[in-house]
Amino acid sequence: MKNKKTAFLFDLNGTVIDDMEYHAEAWHEILTNDLGADLTWEEVKKEMYGKNREVLNRIFGEGRFSDEEADKLSVQKEEYYQQAYKPHLKLINGLHDFLKQAAANGVKMAIASAAITDNIDFVVDNLAIRQYFDAVVSADDVTTSKPDPETFLKAAEKLQADPADCIVFEDAPKGVEAAQNAGMRCVVITTAHPKEDFEKYDNVIAYIADYTDAYITRFFSEQS
Missing domain, CATH: 1.10.150 (DNA polymerase; domain 1)
Known part of the structure; x- marks a missing residue:
């Protein structure tokens, strides 16, 4: 993978x-x-x-x-x-370790969100995680929101990554649909929606409750 x-x-x-x-x-x-x-x-x-x-x-x-x-x-x-x-601001469980692992493995990362820039800054600066992201795409950077693929395609372009090489982490059906429309695989975090809400999408490669899931903790050791 x-x-x-x-x-x-x-x-x-x-x-x-x-x-x-x-x-x-x-x-x-x-x-x-x-x-x-x-x-x-x-x-x-x-x-x-x-x-x-x-x-x-x-x-x-x-x-x-x-x-x-x-x-x-x-x-x-x-x-x-x-x-x-x-x-109450905090990262989802296990994410900080996953970001550190990804960075250590040379994985390029971006935030690609329908949030406004101010809300993204609110999160990444208060949680001191900006250093992990090579690019940020917010609602202010796109014409059309998800499920249009523009957000994810712009992020891939900023990372100089092929869409086929991108793995999207999403929690919402509209976001998974946007990833599918962009030709990208998707890991679904079930914070807001159950698995059943994503059954019609064929780009989902895993469902996780948080980043302590076995799929995530084995990601670099088994798929390098």
Whole structure:
């Protein structure tokens, strides 16, 4: 599975950190309390993928908010999220050791996420892991969010890696679909979705609960 050209592309939320409940809480606060959307907690969780503007457009329709209004709402949502999550900020179990192993083996790595740049910086700088990543692609760097493959293809381009040599680490069906559309294999972290949610994708090579899984701990010893 691994070769000298293998590159790792990591989604952020639910993949590097287990923070999706905090995003849901922030969106629920903005959408229902501030904007009056008639959405349950579960409905909010299903809609909160892609860029923040895309979330607003899906729920309220195109043109409901001006660019200025959408930007203001986006800032409010991320401020709420960061304030609530910062006391709990930590890497998913086993990831730090895996990043160190990958770096020691010369594996190029990137973060390729629908998160905004500020949220990526919030994570990688507060957790002191920026040195492991050779490239970062955020929502601010792409035109179309996942499941469009643009995020992953841009990350591969920045790493000068062939898509076929990239392994994507994802937690969401839309992300796995984006990896499939990019021609990339995918390891699914089941922080937010069960295996059953990924059955239609043929690019999944493993399911893990976290980075202490045997598949991960044996990765370099058995596949070098």
